[in-house]
Amino acid sequence: MNYYLAVLKNYAQFTGRARRSEYWYFALFSLIISIILMVIGKAIGFxxxxNIYSLAVLIPSIAVGVRRMHDVNKSGWFILIPIYNLILACTDGTPGDNNYGPDPKGREGFGAADYEKPFDIDPAN
Structure with missing residues (x-):
C-alpha cells in the first residue's frame, strides 16, 4: 500500500525513475479499488x-508509467507502444544512474554507459 500512496504523492511527477514494485503495486491496488467501486456502484445504482476514481488516478497512472519507462532507460513515450511497454514494465531497471536519474534501488558501480562497452578480454590469460 505504501507504493500506491507514494505514486499518489508524486501525482504529476514525470521525471525520475520508478521501480517495478512501485509500478505493479500501484496497478494492483488501483485494480482492486476499481473493482470494489464497481461493485458498490452497481449495488447503489450509481x-x-x-468513473470519478478513474479520472482521479489517470494522471498518476500515466506519470508512474513514464517513470517506469525511465527506469529501463527509455523515453516516456514508450508507454504508447502496446506490447513493448508491457515487456519494458516487466524488465529490471538499469543498474546505477542512467539518463533519467539515480537508481531507485541504490545499486552502484556502473550505469547505462557500461552496457555499451565491450568486455575487456585479455588473450594472454
Whole structure:
C-alpha cells in the first residue's frame, strides 16, 4: 500500500525513475479499488464512483508509467507502444544512474554507459 500512496504523492511527477514494485503495486491496488467501486456502484445504482476514481488516478497512472519507462532507460513515450511497454514494465531497471536519474534501488558501480562497452578480454590469460 505504501507504493500506491507514494505514486499518489508524486501525482504529476514525470521525471525520475520508478521501480517495478512501485509500478505493479500501484496497478494492483488501483485494480482492486476499481473493482470494489464497481461493485458498490452497481449495488447503489450509481456507477459514477468508478468513473470519478478513474479520472482521479489517470494522471498518476500515466506519470508512474513514464517513470517506469525511465527506469529501463527509455523515453516516456514508450508507454504508447502496446506490447513493448508491457515487456519494458516487466524488465529490471538499469543498474546505477542512467539518463533519467539515480537508481531507485541504490545499486552502484556502473550505469547505462557500461552496457555499451565491450568486455575487456585479455588473450594472454
Amino acid at each position: 456507477m459514477g464512483l468508478y
